[in-house]
Amino acid sequence: MMTPDQIQEKVKTIIQLPALPSLAFEVAELVDNPKTSAQQLGRLISADQALTGKVLKIANSPFYGFPKKISTIDFAIIVLGFDALKEIVISIALVSSLQKKADNYFNTKVFWDHSIATGVIARRLARDIGYRVTGEVFVGGLLHDMGISVLNKYFNPEFRRIVDITREMGLSFLEAEESVLGVTHAEIGGWLGERWNLPDQLVETIRCHHDPEKAEKNRKLVSIVHCADVFAKRLSEERIEYDGETDFNELALDELQLNDEHLLNQYLEQYSETVKSEMKDSFVVSNLMGF
Ligand SMILES: [Fe+2]
Numbered sequence: 496m497m498t499p500d501q502i503q504e505k506v507k508t509i510i511q512l513p514a515l516p517s518l519a520f521e522v523a524e525l526v527d528n529p530k531t532s533a534q535q536l537g538r539l540i541s542a543d544q545a546l547t548g549k550v551l552k553i554a555n556s557p558f559y560g561f562p563k564k565i566s567t568i569d570f571a572i573i574v575l576g577f578d579a580l581k582e583i584v585i586s587i588a589l590v591s592s593l594q595k596k597a598d599n600y601f602n603t604k605v606f607w608d609h610s611i612a613t614g615v616i617a618r619r620l621a622r623d624i625g626y627r628v629t630g631e632v633f634v635g636g637l638l639h640d641m642g643i644s645v646l647n648k649y650f651n652p653e654f655r656r657i658v659d660i661t662r663e664m665g666l667s668f669l670e671a672e673e674s675v676l677g678v679t680h681a682e683i684g685g686w687l688g689e690r691w692n693l694p695d696q697l698v699e700t701i702r703c704h705h706d707p708e709k710a711e712k713n714r715k716l717v718s719i720v721h722c723a724d725v726f727a728k729r730l731s732e733e734r735i736e737y738d739g740e741t742d743f744n745e746l747a748l749d750e751l752q753l754n755d756e757h758l759l760n761q762y763l764e765q766y767s768e769t770v771k772s773e774m775k776d777s778f779v780v781s782n783l784m785g786f
């Protein structure tokens with residue numbers, strides 16, 4: 496059994512994780528600059544062939560629903576817009592740096608289906624309640640559980656122990672994480688977000704997605720991702736083993752003025768259709784992950 500000090504030491508090695516690929520930052524910076532032209536952005540992305548291929552595949556997925564084939568980056572920028580493109584590039588960069596093969600303890604497909612469903616629902620929910628900044632909502636949903644990938648990839652023996660405890664002793668995943676590591680995937684994901692210099696609100700969203708009441712910077716964003724996470728779990732055909740709870744946090748519901756069972760059921764029904772149609776053949780997942 497590790498002592499709390501040893502656990503902390505071990506958790507600190509998270510800081511040694513690979514830095515976010517710098518290209519994603521360059522793209523994000525160009526996109527944030529109002530003077531950037533489509534050509535400038537196109538040139539930067541086109542310089543990386545693998546990235547260009549992935550961006551085009553995703554731009555052509557049913558996810559973005561554009562009726563004609565998008566065959567050049569310049570065209571992709573024009574039809575999808577800067578923000579959508581930034582979202583795509585950052586997602587590709589983050590997701591590919593946390594890849595690891597599936598095994599008995601970690602089902603990669605279930606994990607990324609859940610992450611993408613949370614992103615999709617978060618974006619939809621944000622629109623439905625009139626929250627305007629939808630790009631960060633999608634990325635927040637996509638990345639909310641990235642601490643779990645970190646555990647699986649960089650703390651694999653501990654991750655396996657946590658899963659074993661959950662399976663054999665009936666503890667929730669969060670309780671098992673606390674008992675083995677003294678921290679949860681939410682905190683670990685938050686540390687990685689800081690290490691990657693993600694925007695503060697995004698770090699907070701990852702860190703507080705199970706406890707929206709702890710949010711101080713942008714409780715609305717955290718609440719949206721928290722609720723999207725719960726919706727995604729309720730709508731998933733497979734059990735999301737490592738992220739158990741399917742109860743909405745009351746405070747998050749209040750924050751979004753969703754504290755109404757009838758309304759929640761209505762949303763649940765609508766989102767079931769959205770998720771089914773947007774993820775029909777897991778097109779985006781397979782492209783992102785190279786399955
Ligand atoms: Fe989680």
Ligand SMILES: [Fe+2]
Binds near residue numbers: 609613640
């Ligand atoms: Fe989750």
